[in-house]
Amino acid sequence: MTGILQNYKFKTPIYIRFSDLDGFGHVNNAVYLTYFEIARTNYWQQIIQWNWNETNIILGKSEINYLKPLKLYDQIFCYVRTSRIGNSSFDMEYVIVKLTETGEEQVCTTGQTVCIHYDYNAYKSIPIPEAEKRKMMEFEGFKRRS
Template sequence: MTKDLANYKYRTVIPIRFSDIDAYGNVSNTIYLSYFEIARLSYWKEVVDWDWSSYGVILGRSEINYLKPIKVDDQIACYLRTSRIGNSSFDVIYVVVKIGPNGEEEICTTGKSVCISYDYTNYKSVPIPQRERQRMIEYDEPGLITNTN
């Protein structure tokens, strides 16, 4: 997982909710997957324009690296990109940053998800639709995506 933000084009602001906070005033470790999910869905809508009427996506695995705590009053954003594309699965990597008062960004968390193109009608994985595959490759720069086909 690269922490070099120059490798990420997609960024979305994530709202911190009161229910995200634990007894110590930090974002609870369980909430980071929700932040990844918010960013992932925004990316699929805004960049990939995933056709949900044809096939869906299920989550195969997730990893989280907690680097620095996030507090209730912090402003945060999540960068993400597709980093690997296979036949029916692809990897999405994340960097959650805290936004400082002058717009500076401090990396707090990194993560990765393995996503699987899925046919909910037949309950099985399917090849990633060509249009969605091409949009991910074009947006996230072919030189930065590992193609495992």
């Protein structure tokens, strides 16, 4: 794997539903955030194993770069990674690819979200739990701060 995908260790399939399409037969631009959410949730469940009884995550920012349209029968996957970890927030990056007729992965969409560990009772951000932070750092290969 080369280029943009070389820094990604996690990939998950995404299934395009008929209801995802707009009047022109393309995946509607608003649906891409749902695809990112599916990929992010799979990443958290399979790699990080968040303790959702103690963890609440909200999005502080989302960014999407539409490069090539997606259609109903495209076979697509989303690569996802944690690219930055702060005290109470972290950045996640996404690449949606579709398989071409020759089986190659063609990059169609890139994006980023800022995720915030949040206390709904106090209405404020709070530090990311150490266990989850450690798992993200280990999986992504971040060096521990001294």
